[in-house]
Amino acid sequence: MKQAEQQEKVVNGVNVNDFFSTIDAIKGEPQIAKFTFKAVNKWDQGSANRTIVNEFEGACQTFNRKEPFIFQKDEPPILLGNDSGANPAEFALAALAGCLTTSLIYHAAARGVRIEEVESTYSGDLDLHGFLGLDENVRNGYEGVKISFKVKGDAPEETLKELVGLAQKRSPVFDVFTNKVPVSVSYER
Amino acid sequence: MKQAEQQEKVVNGVNVNDFFSTIDAIKGEPQIAKFTFKAVNKWDQGSANRTIVNEFEGACQTFNRKEPFIFQKDEPPILLGNDSGANPAEFALAALAGCLTTSLIYHAAARGVRIEEVESTYSGDLDLHGFLGLDENVRNGYEGVKISFKVKGDAPEETLKELVGLAQKRSPVFDVFTNKVPVSVSYER
Numbered sequence: 001m002k003q004a005e006q007q008e009k010v011v012n013g014v015n016v017n018d019f020f021s022t023i024d025a026i027k028g029e030p031q032i033a034k035f036t037f038k039a040v041n042k043w044d045q046g047s048a049n050r051t052i053v054n055e056f057e058g059a060c061q062t063f064n065r066k067e068p069f070i071f072q073k074d075e076p077p078i079l080l081g082n083d084s085g086a087n088p089a090e091f092a093l094a095a096l097a098g099c100l101t102t103s104l105i106y107h108a109a110a111r112g113v114r115i116e117e118v119e120s121t122y123s124g125d126l127d128l129h130g131f132l133g134l135d136e137n138v139r140n141g142y143e144g145v146k147i148s149f150k151v152k153g154d155a156p157e158e159t160l161k162e163l164v165g166l167a168q169k170r171s172p173v174f175d176v177f178t179n180k181v182p183v184s185v186s187y188e189r
Numbered sequence: 190m191k192q193a194e195q196q197e198k199v200v201n202g203v204n205v206n207d208f209f210s211t212i213d214a215i216k217g218e219p220q221i222a223k224f225t226f227k228a229v230n231k232w233d234q235g236s237a238n239r240t241i242v243n244e245f246e247g248a249c250q251t252f253n254r255k256e257p258f259i260f261q262k263d264e265p266p267i268l269l270g271n272d273s274g275a276n277p278a279e280f281a282l283a284a285l286a287g288c289l290t291t292s293l294i295y296h297a298a299a300r301g302v303r304i305e306e307v308e309s310t311y312s313g314d315l316d317l318h319g320f321l322g323l324d325e326n327v328r329n330g331y332e333g334v335k336i337s338f339k340v341k342g343d344a345p346e347e348t349l350k351e352l353v354g355l356a357q358k359r360s361p362v363f364d365v366f367t368n369k370v371p372v373s374v375s376y377e378r
Contacts, residue, residue, distance in 0.1 A: 013235030018269055023321055033317035037278045041286035043307035046202025049290045051283035053275045058267055065265070069275040073287035076254070078247055080207055080295075086242045086258040088288035088362050089226045094240035095284055097230035098262035098277035100374075101238045103320070106269075118232035128222035131292070131359050132212055141364030147374045161376045168374055170320050173277050175330030181366045185289075185336045185357055187350045 014109035032059040047081035048074045089142070092177075093122045096145070099173035107166050108153065115153040115163075122147050145177065203298035221248040236270035237263045278331070281366075282311045285334070288362035296355050297342065304342040311336050334366065 009016045026033045035058035043049045054068035073088055075081030086094070101118055108115050123146050130140035151160040168174050198205045215222045224247035232238045243257035262277055264270030275283070290307055297304050312335050319329035340349040357363050 013237070014269055022269075022317075023323065026317060026321065026323060030318070033321075033323075035315045035317065037276070037282060037313050037315065039279060039282040039286050039311040041283075041290055041307075041309045041311070043290050043294060043304070046294065047291045048202070049287055049307075051286045053279045053283060056265070056279070058265075061267075063265060063267065065272055069279070071260075071275075071280075071283045071287075073283070073291070075291065076245070076247075076252060078250075078252065080203055080211075083254055086260075087226070088284045088286075088291060090228060090242045090245070090258070091260075091280060091284035091287060092362050092365055093226060093228040094230075094242060094260045094262070095277045095280035096372075097228050097240045098238055098260075098280060101230055101232050102236045102262070102264065102277060105232060105235065115232070118230075118238075120230045122228040122230070124226050126224045126226065126361055128211075128215060128224065129219070130364070131361055132215065132222075133359060134212065134215060134222075139364055139368065140359055141361040141368065142370045145370055145372045147372065148377055149374065150377045157378070164374060164376050170322060170329055172315055172320055172330040173281050174372065175319070175328055176281055176366060177370045178372055179328065179330065180368060181331045181334055183285075183334045183336065183363065183367055185338065185353060187353050188337055188339045189346070 011109040011112060012105045012115050014106055016109050016112075019106065019110055034058070034060075046074075047079070047087075048072070048084050089124065089126060092142075093124055093145070095173045096147075096171075096177055097122055099171045100147070100149075100167045103171040103174075104149075104151070104163050104167035107170060108163050111163075113153055113155045113159060113163065115151065117150070117152040119150045120147055142177075200298035200301060201294045201304050203295055205298050205301075208295065208299055223247070223249075235263075236268070236276075237261070237273050278313065278315060281331075282313055282334070284362045285336075285360075285366055286311055288360045289336070289338075289356045292360040292363075293338075293340070293352050293356035296359060297352050300352075302342055302344045302348060302352065304340065306339070306341040308339045309336060331366075 072085035074084040129135040129138035261274035263273040313331040318324040318327035
């Protein structure tokens, strides 16, 4: 491919040359594929707490953002809070939504499929019998999540549908929802 | 308990009378324990997308917030984005952090344990071989998450440590991370 053509290779806002360069670099040095994402959480009062996201490690380096991202969490009044932020279960849906969308866009770009619009809706059912410990047969978390995708792009409908499938197949947060993650919790003095 | 005492029963910013009234109400009418949380996601460009959180259903009613909560997501430059927001994998940690913290606070309040401070740190390891489809033996999502809790409160250390365990046992998002959630995805024309 000629230099001029290479420079133009941005699809869906994703620099496809950089995407494939990353893949080549990882093939040469697998260690650079390892990332560690981090968060610090501080309780405020009642159901209100804040998460600070800034530093992460990846490609054998440590990165910091210009400004940390701060997320206020709370519960609505019916769940005894003051609605100063979305609740953690809603944040989980936001994580899932962002990850499926980005996975779809990146893999579409890698295949040269130009996307015009992606909208998706999420709904997750949760029964408080779990959280409150009232029924050990009811799980604490989402009993099920339903998602619906609308995708418009410069490809046959069958291809767009396949990309929604590929997003599920590749999305890190979809994997977190649908498979078990080993989580270890320690208590510091 | 006398009326005056009942009115004062706020522990850790949680109205404990309301907490136990909720439990009594659910015992009388199990259906009110069912909640559905929702989100709508719209793709902007590249790795940038927004999640809008507003309406939810619970206690046989539909609720809307005064203003929707809007979450900007992006990727850092090393992952081909512009850092206009935290990335979805970081949002997942924020969800987990908020949920463990609130679970700890509510269950401490229900037991009458006054908490002064809760700080927790999260770190999740993710290998891009999964997302990029370079190695089918590497999962897409977090290979593991490590959490550390610092809790100060008006109780023996053993009790505070037990509360960290109880938070894990009861937290909805901890359940989402550590157990499989059935997720169904449909494609709309």
